[in-house]
Amino acid sequence: MTPTLRTCLILSLALFSCAGGARAQFVAAAALQPKQLAIVINDDEPNSVAVGAYYRKRRNIPAANVVHVRIPGKPRQISPERFAELKEEIDGKLGKDVQAVLMIWTAPYAVRCNSITAAYTLGYDAAQCENTCGAGRPSPYFNSTSPRPYTDLDMRLSMLLPTESVEQAKALIDRGVASGFKLRPATAYYLTTSEKARNSRATFFPPEGRFDSRKLATRRLQADALEGVNDVMIYQTGVAQVDKLDTIRFLPGALADHLTSLGGDLLGEGQMSILRWLQAGATASYGTVTEPCNYWQKFPNPAVLLKHYVQGNTAIEAYWKSVAWPTQGVFVGEPLAAPYRRR
Template sequence: MRRPLLRFLLAAALLWQAAAHAQFVPAASGLLPAQLGLVINDDEPNSVEIGELYRKARGIPADNVVHVRIAGRPRKLDPERFHELKAQIDAKLGPRVQAVLMVWTAPYAVDCNSITSAYTMGFDAEVCAKPCGPSKPNPYFNAATRLPFAAHGMRLSMLMPTESVEGAKALIERGKVSGFSTPAASAYYLSTSQAARNSRAAFFPRAGQIPSRKLTIQRLSADYIEDRKDIMVYQTGMAKVDKLDTLQFLPGALADHLTSYGGDLLGNGQMSSLRWLEAGATATYGTVTEPCNYWQKFPQPSVLLKHYLEGATAIEAYWRSVAWPAQGVFVGEPLAAPYRR
C-alpha cells in the first residue's frame, strides 16, 4: 500500500472521529464572485444564454468571463485538445481568480479523467492505465486555505449543465436563495443493499442534532428515502436512486451517489448525476470512468459536511472532500453557501 494511501486512511479516520463531536464555527469568508472565472462556449447557444444569466445573478466581473469555442458538444476531449483549451482559459484569467465555472454539460471528460479534475489538478495519464488504482492526491483535501490558486497553484472547477435554460435558471436561483437564511434541515446518509457501494459508510457523521446549524443527521439502512421535504445533504451508494420525484431539496442542498458512472452525464448506463440537480439539489459529483469503490475517489461525508457547515461554498466543500478526484466531475452552482454568515 502506497504511503499517500496510508496518510489518507489515517486522516479520514481521525476526521470521522472528530466530526461526531465537532463544534462548527463560521468561516471568516469563502469564495467570492470576484474570485470566480466564468467560461462560456460560444458554439452552444444555451451556454451563452445561461452564462450571461449567471454573470448577472452573481455579479461576476466582466474581466472574469472567458469565451471559447467547442464545436459539436463532445462528451470527451483528447488530452491535446484539452491542453489547448486550458491554456486559452488560463491566459484570460488574472491571479485573483481562484475557481472556474464551465457553463456546459459536455465535454465532461478528458480521456479517462473528468474535465474538472484535469483543469484543476492537471491531466493524470497514469490513472488511464490503471483506472482501479490510486490517482493523484488532492492537495486541497480537507484544506483550510481560502485561496487554492495562491496556495496550491490550482483553480477549483465545476460544470453548470446547459441541457435546459429553465433548469439552469432554477439552479441559479437555488444557489442565490441558499445564502438568505438557515432552514431547519436534515442530512441523510444511507447504507444500502448494494454492499460494494457502501465504502463510505464508515465515514458517515454520527446521527444526532447540530443545534447551532438547525441540522439533524440521519443514518439509515435503506436503498432510498421518500417523501422527505427537508434535505440539505443526501449521500448514498446505488447504481440508480429511486423516489427522487417524491423529495424536496432545500436551497443549497448537496447530493451524490457512489457508483461507477454517475459522472457519465449523458450516458445511458447508471444514473447520471444530473438527475440530482433535476430533482432539486444544488451541487453534485460523479465519476466519468470506472474508479472501483475507493472511498478516496468520492466525497468523504464527514469532510464535506464539516466544511459546508463552516460556511464554505459548494465548490469549496466538494473539492475539499475528495482525496483522489482525477475521475470525478463536480457539477452545480458553485457559490451556494447556506451556512455562510
Template structure:
C-alpha cells in the same frame, strides 16, 4: 468497528478521520469576484445561462472567458484539452481562484473528468489503470483560503445546460442559499449494494447540530422517500429511486457512489445530473471506472464539516475528495447556505 467522528467537535476543532490528513480551519469562502465563468460561444444555451449566472451572482463582466467548442463532444483528447485550457487561462486575471464551465459537454478528458484535469492537470497514469489508486489532491481538507494564490490550483465546476430553465433553477437555488439558515436534514443511506457502501464508515453520527439547525440521519435503506428538508443526501447505488418524491433545500448537496455518475450523457447508470434535476444545487460523479475506493468520492464527514462551517459548494466538494482525477463536480459553485458561519 465503525469509526465515526463527532461532528460538533469536528466543527469546533477541524478534526478528521484517522485515515485522512489532519484537518485544518475551513476557508472563509470563495467570493463572486474570484470566480470566472467560461462560456462556449458555439452553444446558445451556454451563452444564455452563462450571462444569467453572472447577473444572479453579481460577477464582474471582466471575469467572463469565451471559448468555441463545436459539436458538443463528450470527451476531449489530451491535445484538445491542452489547447482549451490554454485559451481559458489566457483570459483569466491573476486573482481568479476558481472557474465555472457553463456547458453539458465536454465533461471528460480521456479517463479524467474535465474539472479535475483543469484544476490538477491531466493524469495519464490514472488512465493506464483506472482502478488503481489515484494521486492525492493538495486541496483535500485544505485550509487554503485562496487555492490558486496559495496552491496554484484553480478549483473548477461544470454547470450543465441541456435545458435552460433547469439550469437557471440551479442558479436560482444557489443564489438564494445563505439568506437564512433553514431547519434541514442530512441523510446518509447504507444500501443493500455492499460494493457501493465503501464510504459508509465515514457517515457522520446521527444527531442534531443545533447551531446549524441540522439533523443528521443515518438510514439502512435503498432509497429515501418523501423527505422535504434535504440539505445533504449521500448514498451508494447505480440508480437512485424516488427522487421525484423529495424536496431539496436551496444549496443542497447530493451524490451517489457508483462508477459512472459523472458520465452525464451515459445510460448505463444514473447520471449525477439527475440530482440537479430533482432539486439539488451541486453534485459529483466519476466519468470512468474508479472501483469503489472511498478516496475517489466525497468523504461524508469532511464534506459536511466544511459546508456547515461556511464553505461554498465548490470548496466543500473539492475539499472532500482525496483522489479526484476521475471526478466531475457539477452545479452552482457559489452556493453557501451556511456562509454566516465563516470564520
C-alpha cells in the same frame, strides 16, 4: 488500516464528538466570492451563452472574469491535446485573483479517463488511464483550510454548470442564490444500502446528531432510497440508480451524490447520471466519468464534506475539499451556493 484512513477516522470523530446541538463549535470559513470566480462560455452553444449571461447577472460576476471559447459539436470527451489548448486559452484570460472557474456547459465533461474539472484543476493525469481502477493522484486541497487555492496551492477549482435545459439551469442558479438568504431547518441524510460494494464510504457517515446553531440534523439510515421527506440539505448514498427522488424536497444549496461507477458520465445511459440529482432539486453533485472501482478516496468523504459546508464554505470548495483522489470525478452545479456562510 492506512495512515490516510486513520486520519479521516480521527477527523470524523473529532468533528462530531460534540454533535449535540448548542455545544458544537465551528470556525467560520472565508468563502469564495463572486469576484474570485471566472465563468467560461462556449460561444458555439446557444444554451451556454444564454445561461452564462443569466449567471453573470445573478452572481454579479465581473466582466473581466468572463471568458469566451469555442467548442463545436458538444463532444462528451476531448483529447488531451485539445484540452491543453483549451486550458491555455482560458488561463491566458484570467487574473491572478481568480481562484475558481465555472465552465457553463454539459459537454465536454471528460478528457480521456479524466474528468474535465480534475484535468483543469490538477492537470491531466495520463497514468490514471493506464488503469482506471488503480489508486488516484492525491489532491493537495483535500480537507484543506486554504481560502485561496490558486494563490496558496497553484490550483484553480473548477465545476460544470449543465446547460441541457436553459430553464433548469436558471432554476439551479436561483437555488444557489437563494441558499444564502435564509437559514432553514434541514437534515443531512446518509444511506447504507443493500448494494454492499457501493457502501465503501459508510465508515465516514457522521453519527446521528444535531447542530442547533446551523438548524441541521444528521441521520443515518439502512435503506436503498430516501422517501417522503422535505428537508434535504445533504443526501449521500451508494447505489447505481437512486429511486423515489420525486417524493423528496431538496432545500436551496442541497448537495447530493451516489457512489457508483459512472454517475459522472453525464449523458451516458448505463447508470444514473448525476444530472438527475440536479433535475430533482439538488444544487451540486459529483460523480466519476470512468470506472474508478469503489475506493472511497475517489468520492466525496461525508465527514469532510459536511465539516466544510457547515463551516460556511461554498459548494465548490466543500466538494473539492472532500475528495482525496478526484482525477476521474466531475463536479457539477452552482459553485457559490453557501447556506451556512456567515450572514
